[in-house]
Amino acid sequence: MSGPIGKPTPFIDAVQKVTGQAMYAGDYRMPNMLYVRFLRSTESHAIISKLDTSEAESYPGVCAVVIGKEIPISFGVLPISPDENAIAIDKVRYKGEIVAAVAAETIEAAREGAKIIQVEYEPIRLFLEPEDSLETCAFHEQIHSHTKNGKNIHKTAELRFNEPEKEIKTAAHVRREKFKFAGVTHAFTEPHSTIAVWNGDDTLTVISATQVPHYLHRNLAKVLGLPMHSIQVKKPALGGGFGGKSDPFPHEIITAYMAMKTKRPVKCTFSREEVFITNHGRHPTEIDMSVSCDQNGKITALDTDIIIDGGAYGSFGVVTSYYNGVLLQGPYRINKFGFRTRRVYTNKPQCGAMRGHGAVNPRYAVEVMLDMLAHDMNMDPCDLRINNFLPENTLTVGQLRITSNGVRECLDTVRMKCDWDNRYGKLPSGHGLGVACGFFISGSALPIIWNRYPQTVVHAKLDFDGRIVMFSGASDIGQGSDTVLVQIAAEELGITMGHVQVEVADTKITPVDLGSYSSRVTFMVGNAAKTAATKVREEMAKAIAKEKGVIAENLIFNNCRIYTKDETVDLSWEEGVEIALAGRGAFVESGYYISPKLGGTFKGAGAGLSPAYSFGAFISEVKVNPNTGEVNVIKIWGAHDCGKALNPLSVEGQIEGSIHMGLGQAMSEELRYKNGQQMNANFFDYRIPSSLDTPDMDITIIESNDAEGPYGAKEAGEGPIHPVLPSIGNAIYDAVGIRMMELPITPDKVLSKLRGGE
Amino acid sequence: MDYYHSPSSIKDALSMAGKFSGNYTIFAGGTDIQIYRKQQLDTNEHIIDLSGIDELNSIATKEGILHLGAMTTLDEIISSDEIQLHYPLIAEAAKSVATPVLRKTATIGGNLLVKNRCVFYNQSQAWRNGMGSCLRDVGTICQVTGGKKDCYSRNVSDTAAALIALGAEITLMTPDGITQKPLKDIYLPCGIKFHNLEEHSILTQISVPIKPKKWWYKKLRLRKTLDFTSLTVAATVDINSIARVCLNGVSMSPILVEQTMDTLTQENLTRQARKNCKTVDNDLMPLKYRREMINVFLEEWWDSIEII
Ligand SMILES: Cc1cc2nc3c(=O)[nH]c(=O)nc-3n(C[C@H](O)[C@H](O)[C@H](O)COP(=O)(O)OP(=O)(O)OC[C@H]3O[C@@H](n4cnc5c(N)ncnc54)[C@H](O)[C@@H]3O)c2cc1C
């Protein structure tokens, strides 16, 4: 490849971001803009027995007060569980839920207005822990009326293949263990922010910090009762999402509704505490898992029962429930396989999708259990894994189609780099190494809402200024998708990246893309962009070939020149553009991506399907202080198979970010609750590892060149997080011989185990 | 800004304090107090910012005694050759406070007077409305113990532990004159009124007399930087073999055990320390663990002494 593809490429928006020039949602200001603040529930589960907004309505500066009944249509990112209202109607389900909204001339007036709304509650039975929600309760006590059998179970996802439970009873080596994981949250830098404008032509423009402009677009239309063609959703520069901005949110709908109602621009920006309360982070999880092996160290069966604590609403929970199970089908061959996940509603802020969606906690469990089995069998944990890897081009037991697969190379690489064979099991007490592997989807093969459209479309426009503009609905949330669009066009057309610009994530201007979730963007948008740019090249070549009397296929686009090998034609890019546009002017070419038809026909077969899967292997090195239980993660070696690194700089960044985020969940991050109230809803008490806590990282990119990915690429944004956590857990075992079955692994838990407690 | 005042002398500051009596807040670096303002835990109308008073910013040694102006920043203390060489314990404690960026503004005076903390109190107004406010705020019960009388918020000053272990004295100025007293005497075992400073006092100077023969310092926290302490232990042994072991972060005020090494044993040290600590479950680290760590830290100190 002669262009920028495969070369470390700084993001096109990097300078703008670091100099403060980039416009985030919070930076937008409109003339006559109103500000929205909320009255939030101080109860976890209660009937709203009185709600009197009259005083607030006459408070100086207040322009509108809205309560739930005014916006009665429910919504949710998944069409199967639209269980949320923009503002609580009749009852509240968690502390912090929005009970009323106030729009006013100033933030202060909006805040004061919200304060003087009179509200009274009648508390209902609380369901704070999953075990509470598994109990039967009276109908009026249920968190949602739609759950069955008098319980607060939102979803039970279950799949079984080949009776794993039978195998587990008789296998040579079996382990059954229980694990517990605290909830964690995305902790992105930029708080949620939305501006809505009601335009003179009776259309609505919403500028929002979102990863999913398309789903916001759809849900706005549904709840506000507007046709989709009257709504424009724009995503400006975005300061991180990690799944935390991948739902349509109440505040977005309320802000838009306020703009419709007042006919004035309206803005809402969250405080950090509101971001925490809004959550949608990783589910607190309890896992009961059994894994068996035969005499030769082949995994024979896996069976697991999982409970995930969804909080008050559905969000992505149905998908999360499936992902907890189905994404255990790799990277090892397991032919007898079963899982059941129950997602319960509780009276806490809702959980949803977060980097590594649904698969992080069960990955910890299975990788720790493989480590235990390796010890039981006196086998090296790396060898046990190698013994069980899925090959390339195969189907898993649940018919996930594995194509390229670099997991073996990943493991060999980290094993060699950390000198595993000479050091594992041989380090002094308190010092250890641990290994783990992982795999993840490169985009969900199925759209969230069933339809007959492609999953993404990209337009490439060429005009006589010689500029290519790539139009894509893709949402750059800091992961660099805008840069990938530019790289691809420059690569295909042999021009500089400076010749290419993007127009992105604007539902009025750009073709639909489903959003930045499930690690789909580089794979799907990349493929569509490549097609669109290739078509522009072909159009140009056709015109030039005709004019110059050569064969179109013989024209080479490189280095801002268009030439034949024998140089009978040798044009500058601008000359080529002139010929191509003669008599027709600017033109647009279009590319799209639809995932191939994949998977089985059984119920639930769609979960976890992806056109390709990434793989990885990580090794962690830790030191444990036996007196205090403090764990120091000193180094992590990570090797990740992303197919082909279109931009090695950003792939490395994703792996480093995954290590940091995985480390946080493993060691210190945890959303704590007391009586349903978050105890640490701020960046001081929610403890993200600092730079001093972050280990040295040794990162290797493995390229397995996937046949279907653009230039061979697969995902790199989520897969690298999975092996991080269990590699740390396993290293602690190597260091001090204890198994950490509960995350985060705080010093008190380590010390208690070291002293023989549970 | 008629609420913000920036005096350029101690005298001016004191007269402002008199003028706004009962309704002012002193800002040193502001790194602690600003959060109380934002969370509406400090609602005084007037701010008296001491950062314009140059005479409060100094590091000097006179006749073997180290004098620190109250407005000296922690960063200046850490990078002072004099302190690094002769008072490494102070440097070490200062270095364990907050983060490098905060230490560029945070002052030693502010650190000694940092407000007591509790997970049920150091929260936003909205949060407190949700949980119910407590004794120290406008409520009637302690959210930790359910009691109606006592507040157990923790003194978290890291440098207080170090400076008390060094036997530091402080100078306070009031409109009535100057007082000097041992640093340890300003702390009260009460979570609500944790200092006994007279009204209108300004802390101007910290004086450190002893260069200990041995010193030891350790801070317990989940992350290697940023976090407030869950337990700080600073200990010294002077040339007369007097041990001064000061614990902070585990009670309403720093706990000092001062005794000659001739009679001190590890058991009685631990017993004295544990007896005086009123540790309750108001930190993010679990109570049981924090209590265990008192023993572990004191044991580590004891072992280190014996080695030397
Ligand atoms: C993220 C973060 C982490 C932190 N970590 C730590 C930590 O690890 N350990 C720790 O001890 N602190 C920590 N702090 C708190 C604070 O930063 C430090 O205690 C700092 O040293 C306070 O100094 P300051 O000059 O900023 O004090 P200020 O905030 O200005 O003042 C603190 C208090 O002292 C009073 N005061 C200050 N100077 C005087 C004076 N000369 N006379 C009379 N009254 C005075 C003020 O009125 C106020 O009540 C942290 C703060 C933050 C935001």
Ligand code: SF4
């Ligand atoms: S210890 Fe009790 S009274 Fe004191 S701040 Fe905490 S909750 Fe309030």
